[in-house]
Amino acid sequence: MKRLALRFGQAALVVWGAFTVSFVILYLIPGDSVSVLLGADGGTAVSPEQEAALRSSLGLDQGFFERYVHLAWQYLHLDFGNSVLYGARVTDLLKNALPSTIVLTLSAMVLSIVFGIAFAVAISFRPDGRIARTLRILPAFGNAVPTFWIALILLQVFSFQIHIFPSSGDAQWYSVVLPALTIAIPYGSMIAQVTLDGILRARAELYVTTAVSKGLRPLDVHTRHVLPASLLPTVSIIGLHFGTLLAGAVISETVYSRQGIGSLMQQAVVQRDLPLVQGTIVTTAIVFVIVNLLTDAVYPLIDPRAKVSS
Amino acid sequence: MTTAPSVIVDPIVGLEVGVTPDKRLRPRRTLGARIGLGLCLAIIGVAVLAAAFPGWFTHTDPYKIFYGQHLKPPSWEHPFGTDNLSRDLYSRVVHGAHVSLTASLLALAISFTGGTLLGLVAGSAGGFVDGVIMRVTDLMMSIPSLMMSLAIVAALGFGTINVAIAVGVAGIAAITRLMRSSVLVVARSAYVEAAVLSGVGWPTILRKHVLPNSFAPVAAYIALDFGASIIAISSLSFLGLGVKPPNPEWGALVADGRSFLATAWWLTTIPGLVVTAVVVAANGVFLYFQSSGRSSQ
Numbered sequence: 001m002k003r004l005a006l007r008f009g010q011a012a013l014v015v016w017g018a019f020t021v022s023f024v025i026l027y028l029i030p031g032d033s034v035s036v037l038l039g040a041d042g043g044t045a046v047s048p049e050q051e052a053a054l055r056s057s058l059g060l061d062q063g064f065f066e067r068y069v070h071l072a073w074q075y076l077h078l079d080f081g082n083s084v085l086y087g088a089r090v091t092d093l094l095k096n097a098l099p100s101t102i103v104l105t106l107s108a109m110v111l112s113i114v115f116g117i118a119f120a121v122a123i124s125f126r127p128d129g130r131i132a133r134t135l136r137i138l139p140a141f142g143n144a145v146p147t148f149w150i151a152l153i154l155l156q157v158f159s160f161q162i163h164i165f166p167s168s169g170d171a172q173w174y175s176v177v178l179p180a181l182t183i184a185i186p187y188g189s190m191i192a193q194v195t196l197d198g199i200l201r202a203r204a205e206l207y208v209t210t211a212v213s214k215g216l217r218p219l220d221v222h223t224r225h226v227l228p229a230s231l232l233p234t235v236s237i238i239g240l241h242f243g244t245l246l247a248g249a250v251i252s253e254t255v256y257s258r259q260g261i262g263s264l265m266q267q268a269v270v271q272r273d274l275p276l277v278q279g280t281i282v283t284t285a286i287v288f289v290i291v292n293l294l295t296d297a298v299y300p301l302i303d304p305r306a307k308v309s310s
Numbered sequence: 311m312t313t314a315p316s317v318i319v320d321p322i323v324g325l326e327v328g329v330t331p332d333k334r335l336r337p338r339r340t341l342g343a344r345i346g347l348g349l350c351l352a353i354i355g356v357a358v359l360a361a362a363f364p365g366w367f368t369h370t371d372p373y374k375i376f377y378g379q380h381l382k383p384p385s386w387e388h389p390f391g392t393d394n395l396s397r398d399l400y401s402r403v404v405h406g407a408h409v410s411l412t413a414s415l416l417a418l419a420i421s422f423t424g425g426t427l428l429g430l431v432a433g434s435a436g437g438f439v440d441g442v443i444m445r446v447t448d449l450m451m452s453i454p455s456l457m458m459s460l461a462i463v464a465a466l467g468f469g470t471i472n473v474a475i476a477v478g479v480a481g482i483a484a485i486t487r488l489m490r491s492s493v494l495v496v497a498r499s500a501y502v503e504a505a506v507l508s509g510v511g512w513p514t515i516l517r518k519h520v521l522p523n524s525f526a527p528v529a530a531y532i533a534l535d536f537g538a539s540i541i542a543i544s545s546l547s548f549l550g551l552g553v554k555p556p557n558p559e560w561g562a563l564v565a566d567g568r569s570f571l572a573t574a575w576w577l578t579t580i581p582g583l584v585v586t587a588v589v590v591a592a593n594g595v596f597l598y599f600q601s602s603g604r605s606s607q
Contacts, residue, residue: 017452025461140597144589146541148548149564149582152571156579160572243454250456251545255568265457266549269464277464281457288454 007296011289018285019075022278023068054084075282081275085268090279093264098283101260104252105245105287107180108187113238115184116191121227124199136196142189147248151182151255168257179256183248187241194237198230205229228302235302239295246284261287343598350594357588360404361411370401372558381574391576393566395556403581406558410544410585413474413552413559417539418532420478425485426525432486433493433524434516443486450483459542463551470559473552477542481535488531492524499523530599537592544585560585 062070074081080090119139123132158178159167166175202208203226211221249262257263261280268276360367376388376396384391390399432443450458455477462476496502497520505515544561546552553559555566560581567577 014452017449021449021453021458022461025458026465140593141586141590144537144541144593145586146544146548146561146582146589148545148561149578149586152564152568152578152582156571156575243457247454247456250460251549254549265460269460270550272464272467274464277461281453281461284454284457285452 007293011293014289015282015285019072019278019282020068022281023071026274026278027067028064080279080282083268083273083276083279085271085273085276090276093276094261094279094283097259097261097264098287100258101246101249101253101262102287103176104179104249104258104260105183105242107176108182108184108245108248109238109242111180111184112188112191116188117195117231117234119188119192120195120199123196124203127196127200139189139193142185142192145185147182147186147251148255150185151179151252154178154182155255175256179252179258182252182255183245186248187244190237190241190244191234195230195234198233199226202226202229231302232299235295235298239292242288242291243284246288346594347598350591350598353587353591354595357407357411357584361407364404364408367404368398368401370398372397372401372405373556374398374401381570381577383574384576384580390580391574393577394570394574399563399576399580402558402563403560403584406560406563406581409470409553409557409559410540410547410561413470413477413543414536414539416471416474417478417481417543418535420475421481421485421535421539422532424479424482426489426521426528428482428486429489429528430493430516430521430524433490434497434512434520440490444490447483447486450480455480455484456542456545459546460549460551463546468551470547470553473543473546477539477546480542481539485528485531485535488528489524492527493520496520496524530596533592533596533599537589537596540585540589540592 071081078091080094082088083090083093086093119135123135126132127136155167155178158165165178166172168175208221208225211225212218216224246262249260250266251262252258253260253263254266261283265277265280265284267273268280374397376392376398379388379392379396381394381396382388382392388398388400390403393399393402428443428447432440453461458480459473459476462479463472466472466475502515502519505519540560543552544559544564547559547561548565550565553562555562563581564578564585567574567581570577
């Protein structure tokens with residue numbers, strides 16, 4: 001119980017951190033965002049009253065600390081303010097965008113876990129074989145390819161050359177495949193690397209030698225001793241690097257014209273809609289901590305030691 | 311080299327994720343690995359030369375319009391083809407290297423200067439100062455770095471310099487943690503103790519012993535971070551926050567080609583391939599030095 005309370009406390013701290021950092025970045029950096037916002041419209045034709053109204057709607061007429069407390073209070077009541085760009089409530093925009101992003105990132109997560117672990121297991125049969133040594137370089141490439149480029153290459157091949165998947169939108173269920181694959185490639189590569197490393201490391205352990213020498217079949221050695229031990233770092237990487245998927249969603253959703261948190265953030269940044277930028281950041285932080293709480297819950301299932309300590 | 315830390319610090323999350331694999335698991339330096347390193351260095355070398363001296367690679371003006379050469383596929387005349395405004399893509403990629411690489415270097419300089427100093431202070435001061443610096447990095451780590459860069463650009467405004475600053479600032483926290491864990495190891499070493507006992511002042515110890523020795527293991531991350539900042543900067547440019555058209559930049563070139571995916575594959579494929587090649591090369595250099603740097607202990 002105590003452990004659980006601690007976990008929730010940490011999760012709340014991360015969300016508070018995201019709120020605070022985004023607040024400091026967005027409202028403390030020198031440079032008057034209001035004049036930029038007005039300038040972006042090409043207008044000096046804005047009356048001083050309108051400018052003052054915009055200022056007070058952004059809370060810029062208050063002192064820094066006052067504004068921070070005020071906004072934090074609003075956020076605690078799930079009021080993220082109003083979008084400058086759309087005029088709508090930020091929470092409503094986020095509510096509409098969230099399901100699409102959750103579907104996207106979870107599909108990508110499943111794809112990455114399945115293919116990442118399968119890749120690692122396949123390589124681990126003969127890690128020093130000629131084919132395996134060549135294939136082992138692949139994840140390093142997967143990590144290095146820019147997401148926006150993967151997105152466009154997949155689009156080119158699978159929707160323009162062979163017309164399998166739609167190029168944009170999220171009308172059909174299978175339209176999530178390409179966007180998910182796009183962000184799954186770097187994330188899955190990382191999972192493959194960590195898992196393969198874990199398998200090779202676990203295999204060198206003495207308990208595996210014991211299992212082999214007492215005559216356990218190789219398959220049993222692997223399913224009962226090697227894999228469970230090697231999956232521990234994988235599970236923690238899955239949670240800790242979930243941010244990679246969320247950041248990837250910004251690019252993937254923009255390229256595939258999906259209406260999600262990522263594309264909302266991109267539009268907010270391009271239009272310099274600061275309340276909306278902050279809303280998307282805090283929301284992704286919330287999604288991030290929820291995923292990490294879930295992976296924490298999975299941990300004791302594969303590591304009995306974690307169960308004992310809780 | 312006496313003591314290099316044996317912890318592997320995850321560059322993205324900044325947490326210790328493991329210790330260096332023992333000798334049995336460490337990849338051996340084969341001839342292949344050396345050739346690979348040479349290839350990686352060659353790719354980076356060409357990219358850097360292209361950024362510094364674009365004239366060595368092309369005499370074509372990246373803004374010149376070749377009338378009647380609209381969206382032509384790669385040929386002898388135009389090795390990378392031409393774009394929708396009939397400009398030579400090869401020349402634009404070569405000249406784009408300047409913006410992309412300078413911005414990456416600026417970002418690197420910001421994150422390494424900031425991170426090294428903060429990590430040095432945190433690791434050597436300890437106590438309250440250490441606590442404050444570490445909590446601030448915790449806070450900065452609560453946002454994925456791309457999103458943090460996006461927020462900074464939203465606040466600062468658009469343009470290459472701002473994008474580079476944003477990427478650099480977003481990278482400070484990770485380097486701070488790396489540097490701090492390295493400083494903690496060096497600070498415990500016998501030669502620092504010897505220096506303290508022989509009455510050398512702290513500023514001198516920090517400058518002459520702690521800084522150089524603790525920076526050495528961090529230095530390998532320069533290569534990794536170079537690749538990461540190229541990706542981050544070209545991603546932000548791709549999203550339309552970097553250079554203003556018609557200036558060439560790698561991410562922006564890919565973005566420009568987006569509208570012609572179905573008809574002109576080369577506009578997106580080739581600049582993207584160039585970015586990938588440079589980033590793969592940078593990661594390759596990192597992997598080589600990371601696995602060999604410790605075997606010399």
